[in-house]
Amino acid sequence: MTDYPPGPIGAALRAADARDQRRANGRRTVDTITDDELDQLYADTDRADEVIGDLNETVVRSIKHAAATEQRAKQAEAAIARVRALHQPVQGLGLDSDEESKGYGLIEQACSTCGTPDEFAIRWPCETIRALEPQEPTP
Ligand SMILES: [Zn+2]
Known part of the structure; x- marks a missing residue:
């Protein structure tokens, strides 16, 4: 059993492994899938939606953090330039x-x-x- 890190990255890795396992087992059709497998499929889909939402939030936070960091770097460079000018x-x-x-x-x-x-x-x-x-x- 694989240990996954906590949070959205671990969930994404777990989902990727589950997807690989499903591919290895072959694609199920409406005539061959059981009720339990269908329930699991819906549960996986719901979980995948949550993971995508978490990852989207992480991406948005990262973009905001990068923009703030870039702004601080520009302000610091401008302050250094003012000091050099003096x-x-x-x-x-x-x-x-x-x-x-x-x-x-x-x-x-x-x-x-x-x-x-x-x-x-x-x-x-x-x-x-x-x-x-x-x-x-x-x-
Ligand atoms: Zn000086």
Whole structure:
């Protein structure tokens, strides 16, 4: 006896197995089917209708979930684009923390938002832009 998972997927698998079994036994006709077999056929049909209804609901929920997920992804991408637009590279003046810098002076690529670009510039890409870059997964 096969164990089926609970829910509409298990019911669909059970129905598919029953259908395969009926095909293997050959098609019954009105002259050969018994009352019990006809009752079982109606019960199977009713159950198949329920399964189809459950699967339709599952499909509708999945489509709604996918649409909501797509909308959230678009909103997140738009927010990231707004953050990137705020943190653009500009020339600035400041005390460069780069080891090769010569102290206070021109920073060719400073963040347009972090620090004060014309006095206390922060090297670009700043922490904010670096945080937007893909991160290595932590083990
Ligand atoms: Zn910045």
